[in-house]
Amino acid sequence: MADRLLARALSQPTERQLTLAFLGLTILFSLSCLGTTWRNHDWRSSLAIYGDAARKSPAKPRALINYGIALLNSGQPEEAVRILEKAIALGRPGYEDYLKAGNNILVEHLRRQDYQGAIERGTTLLAEMPPGANAAGLPRLLLNLGHALLRTDRFVEARRAFLAGLRQDPREVYLLVVLEQLYRAAGQTEEGRRQLSLTGEEFEPLVRVARDLAGLREYPTARRYLAKVLVHEPGHEEATAVAAELDALAAANEKARELSAGEPPGSVRSRLGRSLVGTSRFIMARYRPLRPVVPSLLSLATRLDPDSPWPPLVLARWHLAAGQPQAAQAVIAAALPRREGFPPFLEAAVDTCQALGDTKRAAATAAHLLDLYPGHPDWERLEHLSSQAGGQGDRPPAATLSPLPAAVPAGS
Numbered sequence: 001m002a003d004r005l006l007a008r009a010l011s012q013p014t015e016r017q018l019t020l021a022f023l024g025l026t027i028l029f030s031l032s033c034l035g036t037t038w039r040n041h042d043w044r045s046s047l048a049i050y051g052d053a054a055r056k057s058p059a060k061p062r063a064l065i066n067y068g069i070a071l072l073n074s075g076q077p078e079e080a081v082r083i084l085e086k087a088i089a090l091g092r093p094g095y096e097d098y099l100k101a102g103n104n105i106l107v108e109h110l111r112r113q114d115y116q117g118a119i120e121r122g123t124t125l126l127a128e129m130p131p132g133a134n135a136a137g138l139p140r141l142l143l144n145l146g147h148a149l150l151r152t153d154r155f156v157e158a159r160r161a162f163l164a165g166l167r168q169d170p171r172e173v174y175l176l177v178v179l180e181q182l183y184r185a186a187g188q189t190e191e192g193r194r195q196l197s198l199t200g201e202e203f204e205p206l207v208r209v210a211r212d213l214a215g216l217r218e219y220p221t222a223r224r225y226l227a228k229v230l231v232h233e234p235g236h237e238e239a240t241a242v243a244a245e246l247d248a249l250a251a252a253n254e255k256a257r258e259l260s261a262g263e264p265p266g267s268v269r270s271r272l273g274r275s276l277v278g279t280s281r282f283i284m285a286r287y288r289p290l291r292p293v294v295p296s297l298l299s300l301a302t303r304l305d306p307d308s309p310w311p312p313l314v315l316a317r318w319h320l321a322a323g324q325p326q327a328a329q330a331v332i333a334a335a336l337p338r339r340e341g342f343p344p345f346l347e348a349a350v351d352t353c354q355a356l357g358d359t360k361r362a363a364a365t366a367a368h369l370l371d372l373y374p375g376h377p378d379w380e381r382l383e384h385l386s387s388q389a390g391g392q393g394d395r396p397p398a399a400t401l402s403p404l405p406a407a408v409p410a411g412s
Contacts, residue, residue: 046070054083061087061097069104077108088125098129099137106144118148139165139172147178155186155195163212167380170218176209183208203229207239210246217375219250249374256373260343273304273311280314284321294318309339316348325355343373350385363388 047070054067064087071080084101102125109118122145129138146161162179165172183205186192193200198208206225213222223246229239276297283290295318301311312335319328332349339345346369353362367386369376376382 047074059090061090061101064090065097065101065104068101072104072108077112081105081108098133099125099135099141103137103141103144106141106148110144110148113151115148115151119145119152119154122148135168139169139175141165142168143172143175143178146182150178150182150185153189153191155182155192158182159196159212163216166212166216166218170213170216170221176221179212180205180209203233203236203239207236207242210239210242214242214246214249217253217379219246219253219375222246223250252371253373253375256343256376259341260373270301270304273301273308276301276304277308277310277314280318284314284318291318291322307338309335309342309345312339313342313345313348316352320348320351320355325352328352329356340368341372343369343376346372347378350382354385359385359388 047067050063050067050070053063057063064083068080068083068087071077071083084105087097087101090097102122106118106122106125109115109121122141125141126145142161142165146158146165149155149158149161159179159182162175162182165175166179169175183196183198186196187198187200187204192198196208198204206229210222210225213219213225223243226239226243226246229236230243233239280294280297280301283294295315298311298315298318301308305311312331316328316331316335319325319331328348329352332345332352336345336349346365350362350365350369353359353365363385366382370379370382370386
């Protein structure tokens with residue numbers, strides 16, 4: 001049609017006809033653009049986009065989750081929850097789908113102030129979480145669950161949820177904020193003070209958060225919470241005492257970290273010895289066919305530098321990897337008396353005792369290691385082991401703060 005108008009205008013090139021032709025073309029072009037806009041209008045809506053994707057891929061959890069979130073944002077919570085539950089039922093635990101869908105379901109319960117529903121669904125989600133699920137969303141799930149527990153005055157369980165989330169991500173700001181809010185809220189009610197053994201003192205929430213963070217081995221962050229107290233009340237007795245304990249733990253932790261990361265005193269001083277130890281570790285990690293030569297290399301390294309802890313340490317690890325825990329124990333027994341302050345050697349000793357089934361000695365060694373290195377990267381496993389030593393009467397778990405004072409009624 002446009003071609004015919006243009007051809008007619010050109011065949012009778014009067015000014016009026018040319019004007020009409022170009023006017024007609026302009027109108028047609030405008031209508032075409034408007035039609036395209038109308039046709040694409042749906043695709044500018046996230047609800048339409050994700051709804052279309054969900055209809056085309058009904059077996060893909062991520063498509064359903066995106067559609068469910070769009071439904072939540074468009075004010076259709078019932079349908080959104082149905083779609084999100086369907087995404088959970090489909091599985092795919094290797095992706096973040098499980099927790100992402102679960103978190104959005106809990107958010108909807110919280111929005112409706114259905115706190116009991118959020119608690120029940122959150123507890124089920126945790127209990128049924130597939131072993132291979134991506135745990136990236138776990139801190140946020142625990143945050144939402146803890147929020148629901150807090151709203152129902154279940155302070156102990158809420159604290160447990162928040163701390164579990166902080167174990168997953170100690171730097172999750174929202175969890176730190178709500179943990180402090182929990183102590184403040186609990187301190188304002190008699191039931192809350194009873195549950196958490198609070199006194200109602202003004203700065204107690206900050207001190208309790210610092211204690212919790214110290215239990216998670218987050219010493220610098222715990223110290224910052226105490227600093228907030230001491231700025232306003234320099235003579236605060238409990239904050240001062242806890243700060244001193246934290247400083248001692250942090251100093252021990254830093255010393256042990258430096259020893260573990262670098263070369264300790266008495267390390268391999270010979271250049272050839274260092275090369276032999278490095279070659280041995282490379283063979284063990286990367287080149288299995290040459291593993292039988294490792295003991296000979298380490299024996300030579302030991303003769304070159306008998307005071308270094310590295311050759312016997314690597315040799316003990318070699319025996320453990322070869323399924324020879326008795327030989328590893330013999331190496332450790334001969335070398336340990338001069339190397340008790342070297343954390344990597346104590347780590348090997350713990351692993352050797354466990355391989356031999358000597359739980360009592362493994363527990364005592366783990367406790368000693370935590371004394372030296374309270375913030376050890378594997379502290380949770382070591383603390384669990386050391387608590388077994390405490391249970392057998394040998395010693396209590398290491399690297400803990402002094403006990404909390406007994407609770408007294410607020411205002412007393």
